[in-house]
Amino acid sequence: MPVRNGTSVTRERILAAARPVVERFTVTKFGMEDVARAAGIARQTIYKHFTGRDDLLIAMFIQQLTEMREELSDIVEAEPSPEQLVAIFIEELKAAKDFPLFDAMLDPAVAPKMAEMVFSSDEMFAARNAAWFPILERYTASGVVDPGLDFARTVRWITYQEFWFLTHPTVLTPIDEERSTYVRDFIVKALLAR
Incomplete structure (x- = not known):
C-alpha cells in the first residue's frame, strides 16, 4: 500500500500496538482507547483507519x-x-x-x-x-x-x-x-x- 500523508504508516502503527493490547485484554474486553494509548495517538485517529x-x-x-x-x-x-x-x-x-x-x-x-x-x-x-x-x-x-x-x-x-x-x-x-x-x-x- 503506498504511503500517502502517513496513512499507511499510521495504520501499521495501530496494528502493531493492537496485538499486545488484544492479547492482554482479550478479544472481548479490549477497547479502542487502549489501542490508541498504546499507539500514542488519539482514539479518533483509529476511526480514520478502522470502522470499529x-x-x-x-x-x-x-x-x-x-x-x-x-x-x-x-x-x-x-x-x-x-x-x-x-x-x-x-x-x-x-x-x-x-x-x-x-x-x-x-x-x-x-x-x-x-x-x-x-x-x-x-x-x-x-x-x-x-x-x-x-x-x-x-x-x-x-x-x-x-x-x-x-x-x-x-x-x-x-x-x-x-x-x-x-x-x-x-x-x-x-x-x-x-x-x-x-x-x-x-x-x-x-x-x-x-
Whole structure:
C-alpha cells in the first residue's frame, strides 16, 4: 500500500500496538482507547483507519494471514501433488495455532462471533483468495486439482474446514498423523481431478 500523508504508516502503527493490547485484554474486553494509548495517538485517529473493533480484528487476522503465507512459501512453492495439498492445509493449521490471538478466539463464548465475523468479511476472503487462488491455479494446471472448481467457493470451504479443525481440535482425533489422514482422505480428496 503506498504511503500517502502517513496513512499507511499510521495504520501499521495501530496494528502493531493492537496485538499486545488484544492479547492482554482479550478479544472481548479490549477497547479502542487502549489501542490508541498504546499507539500514542488519539482514539479518533483509529476511526480514520478502522470502522470499529471488528474491523481492527479483521485487519489483524489479515496481517497474520500475510505473515503466515510468507512462512509457508517453501511448502506452497513445492511441486504440486495431493500430499503437498495436505501439507499446505496442515501447515496452515499449525501456523494459525501460533497466532497470538488463537486461544482467545477459540474461547467457547467467543468462537461463534469470530466465525461470523470472519465469514462475513469481504476483506478476509480477498486475502484468503489472494493466497489460495495461485495455489489452486498451479494445482489445476498440473492436473492435480479438478479443473471445474469454483475457486472462490473452494477457498471458502477450505477456510471453513480449517476453522472447524481449529475450533474442534480433538473431535476427530487428538493425534496429528491421524488428522493428516482425515485431511487427505476427505478434504483434499474432494478437490482432486477425477
